[in-house]
Amino acid sequence: MSDQFLDEQDEQTMAQLRELHARVDPVPAGLVERIEFALTVQALHAEVAELMDDELLATRAGPVQPGEVTRTESVTFQAASLSLMVSLGPGSDDDVVRVDGWVTRAEAQVDAVTSAGTRSATCDEHGRFVLHDLPRGRTCFVVRVGGTGVRPVITPTIEL
Amino acid sequence: MTAGPAPTAREGLGARAGQVFLAYRAGERERLRDLVQLLTPVLWHTARAQGADAATCEDAVQTAWLQLVEHAERISEPMAVLGWLVTVVKREVWRLSRGARRDVDLEELPERPAVAADPETVSILGERQRVLWSHFATLPVRCQELLRVIAFADRPDYAAIAASLGMPVGSIGPTRGRCLGKLRSALGADPRWVG
Numbered sequence: 005m006s007d008q009f010l011d012e013q014d015e016q017t018m019a020q021l022r023e024l025h026a027r028v029d030p031v032p033a034g035l036v037e038r039i040e041f042a043l044t045v046q047a048l049h050a051e052v053a054e055l056m057d058d059e060l061l062a063t064r065a066g067p068v069q070p071g072e073v074t075r076t077e078s079v080t081f082q083a084a085s086l087s088l089m090v091s092l093g094p095g096s097d098d099d100v101v102r103v104d105g106w107v108t109r110a111e112a113q114v115d116a117v118t119s120a121g122t123r124s125a126t127c128d129e130h131g132r133f134v135l136h137d138l139p140r141g142r143t144c145f146v147v148r149v150g151g152t153g154v155r156p157v158i159t160p161t162i163e164l
Numbered sequence: 165m166t167a168g169p170a171p172t173a174r175e176g177l178g179a180r181a182g183q184v185f186l187a188y189r190a191g192e193r194e195r196l197r198d199l200v201q202l203l204t205p206v207l208w209h210t211a212r213a214q215g216a217d218a219a220t221c222e223d224a225v226q227t228a229w230l231q232l233v234e235h236a237e238r239i240s241e242p243m244a245v246l247g248w249l250v251t252v253v254k255r256e257v258w259r260l261s262r263g264a265r266r267d268v269d270l271e272e273l274p275e276r277p278a279v280a281a282d283p284e285t286v287s288i289l290g291e292r293q294r295v296l297w298s299h300f301a302t303l304p305v306r307c308q309e310l311l312r313v314i315a316f317a318d319r320p321d322y323a324a325i326a327a328s329l330g331m332p333v334g335s336i337g338p339t340r341g342r343c344l345g346k347l348r349s350a351l352g353a354d355p356r357w358v359g
Contacts, residue, residue: 010319014344017351021300022315024293028285031208035222039200039229046230047193121194 037142041161048146050158053081053088083157088147092164100137101164107131107147115146140164176320182243189236200229203246206316207253213309214257224256246321247328254329295357299350306331307343
């Protein structure tokens with residue numbers, strides 16, 4: 005039997021083995037996101053900021069509840085070289101949010117990295133920036149300031 | 165053979181991964197995300213099939229991805245990226261488990277006990293899944309490892325994955341092979357499965 009070509013029954017058995025193991029020992033929730041985050045940090049040679057209030061941490065929080073869509077959240081990230089505060093407000097519809105942010109360094113460049121792509125803003129001379137209509141979901145922020153040899157700062161991923 | 169593989173499986177997981185990796189190397193950096201999503205399940209099961217705990221397996225899979233990016237330009241066969249990652253994940257699990265040196269010889273690894281599902285997990289399985297599990301668990305450990313990993317890939321990938329796991333060519337491949345043949349015989353002789 006062992007030198008027979010694979011037939012439909014073998015295909016079914018393999019599919020059943022896949023279902024079985026996906027059920028018994030599934031890929032841990034959030035593993036793909038943790039890998040993506042580690043790869044981003046590596047690619048940027050970035051310093052990882054600390055989330056000062058972990059309520060929004062995407063690896064712990066579930067999806068946003070329907071009752072929360074208009075709630076405004078503020079969260080602060082702390083790195084050695086700078087701090088970043090972001091406030092979430094309602095966007096033009098329920099699928100997007102407005103982000104008002106403040107960086108303790110003037111004229112920094114802020115990227116919001118979402119599953120739908122990256123959106124950028126430049127801080128004004130007071131360190132303020134606005135990102136309109138960011139898609140809801142998992143997002144992290146990358147902050148760059150001018151100067152050679154200054155590492156970018158990346159925040160943990162949060163759930164907008 | 166009455167039915168071919170599903171359309172998405174025709175070219176194989178490895179070939180699809182190779183195409184994405186080529187695009188990434190050509191400068192489409194955002195494709196790395198697609199590659200991670202495509203291959204993390206098969207890599208997770210590669211790691212867990214070595215019998216290590218979940219935390220060790222997470223570290224091994226993550227380390228393999230970081231190494232891929234670090235060595236991306238030096239990988240001589242980009243279309244074989246799936247096999248490259250499978251090999252690195254397996255090696256990392258053993259390295260982390262033993263705290264030993266990086267160049268563990270996979271051929272010298274001892275047989276280890278298979279991962280046993282706890283009773284609570286088995287209780288969520290359907291009747292046929294329990295039968296399948298009971299026979300799967302009696303297979304030689306190397307066969308369990310091989311079948312578990314290739315179950316998360318496609319038929320065209322079987323031979324390359326077997327090679328990446330350090331398996332003899334005859335254990336799987338274009339033909340049914342020893343491991344799947346054993347499982348099929350055991351299931352075929354079980355009235356709970358056949359009936």
